[in-house]
Amino acid sequence: MQFMLLIYSDESAGPKPETPEFGELMQGYGAFTEEVKTSGVMESGAPLQAVATATTVRVRNGSTEIIDGPFAETKEQLGGFYILDCEDLDTALSYAAKIPTAKHGSIEVRPIMVFE
Amino acid sequence: MRDLELAEDVLQDAFVAALQHWPRHGVPAHPRAWLLRTARHKAIDRFRRDANFQLKRTEMEILTELESGAMPDDFDEAIEDDRLRLVFTCCHPALSEQARVALTLRTIGGLTTTEIARAFLVPETTMAQRLVRAKRKIKGAGIPYVVPAPHLWPERLNSVLAVIYLVFNEGYAATSGDQPTRAALCDEAIRLGRILLELVPREPEAAGLLALMLLHDSRRDARVDSTGHLVTLELQDRSLWNLQQINAGTRLLRRTIDRDRVGPYQIQAAISAVHARAGNHDATDWHQVTSLYKHLYELHPSPVIALNGAVALSFAAGAEAGLLALTELNGQGALEHYQPFHAARADLLRRAGRAQDAAIAYRRALVLTRNVAEQQFLEARLQELLQ
Structure with a gap:
């Protein structure tokens, strides 16, 4: 079963670049990615650029609207994701708890829809 | 399967x-x-x-x-394993609390949707939808139908215990509606507690929870008078207490506590057992109750526990000592909207002979009460005070 682990956090909180804490965070991500790769559950994953770079597109009555910013202004922003192939939700949740951002942000776990 | x-x-x-x-x-x-x-x-x-x-x-x-x-060689074992898997699946923390309770009653307890809906005072269609949604989440979200791995066991067992205790309290405390005790839910929770203890006989907290429910439930007939009004522990006719349940609960607790793995359910059961032992309110060992609450607060710091501790202290050391503890507890006004805080404070003020302050506190508690029986009780106390 494939699960998407969506990584949310408040961009203005959490470790700042060029601090020792930030280095630790990056090291944590390195180790986590290594772990999911070696255990064979990794499908894909990527960090996203800051929410300030987001653009939202909508098509209404045939015309395209382009808006600066994310779809919804929220306290925590989507910062990246992993797609993991796990046996069940319990396994996916244990991996989610190991994602470094889980310590200051939150990880949403969603099964990926399968068309049969 | x-x-x-x-x-x-x-x-x-x-x-x-x-x-x-x-x-x-x-x-x-x-x-x-x-x-x-x-x-x-x-x-x-x-x-x-x-x-x-x-x-x-x-x-x-x-x-x-x-x-x-x-x-399989051992049919009983296979059936027990299957039931245990069911218990853990129904109480999985990825489900909402309401869904966990409904699923457990339906699947483990074998109650009908109609019965569960009636017990929780919701329309049957609402309960049916809740169950369907819960089952859909189990399937869709990939919630496993297994006994959890050892590292997840403590957290998951807690979730199971919490669900059973929630069922019990829904019956015992009846937060809304005009029936002070919805006895059927208490019976059902005790039955679930027995099933769980059979499945995990080595878990002291499972025994602690069952003992706690038995001891609380032993007062069922004394908690409500002939007119349906709630009777506080202090004024209950103790001859109406169910001795058989008290003995069963106390025995279970004694066996469990020996094992030296003490948890919040066991301590709460111990508090209940101290009350059960006392011939009347004054004969209660309030010093022991106070120290048990202190122990409980260390494991699980919550205002409810501190509040009960302050009330116990008032019986051990006087109403003024209790009031002092309450004032300290409300420090920043965190309990301003908490009904039990005002009800307890009103009672302590009354006992301290401060009638005017007590009346204000009773009125404040009344505003915050939804349960009809409890409203009548507080109203009666207030009227006594004003005479």
Whole structure:
């Protein structure tokens, strides 16, 4: 079963670049990615650029609207994701708890829809 | 079997078959084994019936396993394992609390949707939807139908205990509606507690929870008077307490506490046992109750526990000492909207002879009360004070 682990956090909180804490965070991500790769559950994953770079597109009555910013202004922003192939939700949740951002942000776990 | 819905369906099929078969042919020598074997056949039937659909890989595997597999040596064990899996699945923390309670009552307790809806004062369609949504989440979210791995065990067991205690409290405290005790829910929670303890006999908190429920429930007949009004512990007719339940709860607790793995349910049961031992309110060992609350607060710091501790202290060391503890507790006004805080404070002020302050506190508590019986109780106390 494939699960998407969506990584949310408040961009203005959490470790700042060029601090020792930030280095630790990056090291944590390195180790986590290594772990999911070696255990064979990794499908894909990527960090996203800051929410300030987001653009939202909508098509209404045939015309395209382009808006600066994310779809919804929220306290925590989507910062990246992993797609993991796990046996069940319990396994996916244990991996989610190991994602470094889980310590200051939150990880949403969603099964990926399968068309049969 | 790894599929909750399938397990539930085929067991139900097996029970239906038993109802048709047993009266005619007599109860088989090993009823449990008969049920399990029948359930297995029913599962195979179901898969065959679905054969015109494309069988999913896992279902194919289960079918092969079912058709070729020898019966397990110990039927009882197999059934127990299956029930334990059900318990943990129904109480999985990925489900909402409401869904956990409803699913547990439906699947483990065997209550009908109508019965559960009535107990929780919601329309039957609402409860039916809640159950359907919960089952859909189990399937869709990939909640496993397994006994959790050892590292997850403590957290998951806590979730199971919390669900059972929630059922009990819903019956015992009845936060809304005009029935002070919805006895059926208490009975059901105690039954669930017994099932759980049979499944995990080595877990002291499972025993602690059962002891706690038995001890609380022993006061059922004394908690409400003939007019349906709530009677506080202090004024209860202790001859109405159920001695058999008190003894059962106390015995269970004594066996458990020896094991030296103390948790919040065991401590709460111990507090209840101190009350059960006392011939009357004044004879209660309030010093012990106070120290048990202190211990409980260390494990689980919450305002409710501190509040109860302050009330116990007031009986051990006087109303003024209790009031002082309450004032400290409300520090930043965190309990301003908490009904039990004002009810407890009103009572302490009354006992301290500060009638005017007590009346204000009773009125504040009344505004925050939803339960009719409790409103009547507070109103009566207020009227006594004003005379």
